[in-house]
Amino acid sequence: MGATKRDLGLKTVMLTDIFYNRYPNKPVKSAWTELDRRFMFQASKLLRVMLLSKPEWTQNGQDLYEDQTRMESTFENAHERVCDELGVDSLADPYHHYNGRPERKLYSVISNEYLNQKYDLRVQPFITIGLRLSLIEQVLRIHSDFVARLNDGLDSKLEAARSLDSNMSPFSLFNNEQHVLANHKRITEHLSAAILEINERLRQAAYPLSYNNGFFQFTDDRLTSDEIHEPFWSLVADPMWSNVDLQMKEAIDRRDNADRTAAFHAVSALESVIKIISGKKGWNTGMEKGAANYVDNLGSRANGNFIEQWEADLLKKMFTDVRNPFAHGPGPDRMPSLSPQQTNWAIDTAMSWAKSLIQRM
Template sequence: MASISGIRGESVTTGQPFLREPLARMNYHMLTDVFITRYENTPVWASFDELTRRFMVQAGKLLTEQLFPFYVDGNENKAAKATLQKLHDTLAMELGIDPLSALYNGGYRYPISDILKNFLQRPYEQTESADVFIKRRISLVELGFREFERNVKAANAALPGQLAELRKETPLYELARSLKVSALSEEFSIKHNKVLNDALRENMEELNERFRQAKFPLAYHNGFIQLSSDTVISNEIDKPFWALVSGERWKNVERDMLEAVDRRDNKGRDPALYAAKALESAIKIISGEKGWTRGNENGAAAYIDNLISQKNGRFTEVWEGEALKAFFSKVRNPLGHGPGNEEMPELTTQQDDWAIETCMSWIKSLIRRL
């Protein structure tokens, strides 16, 4: 293969290093949590088959035609182009492969959309690890959906301020209203925001269905792709749980539960402890928002008492409070404190699954009562 002065990347045909001309890029990078890093030591795929090949084509279309359409009415979409370049540069940094696929075909330079598609669709060769090969590409999909979801959440957070500005009686807005300029109307802003949220929901549903069709044991939610092997649990517990905790209000609940799931999937230590932390955070948030927190609570049990208090209207029944307290005393406390000279407490895989699913169910039930 001919050499071109530049920085190393991954060959489109062999996966071996080749030299290339540098890409224009941002000057600074930060460590990014990507699928392949989280699941580096957890084998997922033993082979690359036709279903996997088909998924990679579909993933390319999801990223470059649905989430971030590179062309709109035949013209380059500058915002999408910049975002796709950002996705490329972020993954290239994490994988140590730059560029992700060839920049040129003869004298023709590929647009960034094609560079990413070519990376996803590069033919698999048996000399490579199928597991690593697929994880690299799943990482790109994860980054793309995470970026789109981040944009939607930012738009949701900005909407109240936008509506407040549109309600102000300024000459510009009065003129816009009289001329019926829809882009400056409350109705337009609300509809536009709904379109964004509908697009996120529909694309997430499609991605998870594509995973199912490809027989990938995966599910996407809240910016992360994680292992998911039980369809019933995923549909009845996981999916509604992640939807409920997606807002800023529940960010600590979301963060600890993501950690719990990752630790379970990668056989890390004490996933149930992080699930319990997520449940405790939810209880504290509810107690605080309802005005029941006194400030002298010394543990989860005291916050549970706030929920079951008759004075507070019995947010939960007494028997529910007893069940919650039993979970913290029998599961969380032994894992959360040093055992001294005694045997280190450790749950089985099945017990970790139960603890995570139990905490998800409790959190989901408590939030729905608000």
């Protein structure tokens, strides 16, 4: 998942998990319509607004300059990632032509032109949609990673700002600490608003997708998505739950590609939740041999019955009946598998349990 690096000596090449490659056998739509054209226009505009939000206050125009620089870097990074995976140099004509002399376009311009290109009737609709969604996904993912790093470094930035303020004239109208906080709030709120809007635009375009923590993924049940999936992804966005996030994304990717082991990864994500909670609460004994022992830690009376006995019994059944058959070779017995409906149930149930347990922390 995400992107990894290979050093080939000459340059670093990014191996990127793009939407188009992730779902080769599951088209988003079978026809290109006016809804698709509108979505691509709206998404391209939304990305620029997200990356170039007007600062509420600035010092010598520095914030606006940093936003412009970051916007161009984000589009360049996203563009290059997608191009590398598709084996092309550019997604659209990279040059302006004035009086016969070529001039290189900004990557934000190239990306905008690509997303708004007129649909080519010679290309199957699901290919065009999948490729353009890949670029949108990468821009969102790269900026989300930047905001995560911004959050991680906020305390040190505030400390440096306070140090600057302590050395400034008491009559100065500029407060560095307030400036850092305002800038941080602006950037994080614009990202949150962009994600909410992109998911609403996906609904309006009749795409069975939602964006969660860096990835577009299929969702077939709107109510389940609203009540379970979206709260789940919001909760596991915290770095503490990074393994849960990765395992559940793996489960959904495998489900959407008809892989019979999807439920195994979903229930493994649930196991990670249980282990993390047990460890964070200080309930591990060091004698645990499997998921059931960690469930017992949560249900222990000595630990305040974090979960009730009936809940512990249901959780253990998830591991015994859903996950364990896929964790061992079947030998001469029938290869374990679940129907698509059973797989969806397993993923939704694992998400629901995880959401409930995390919210009790």
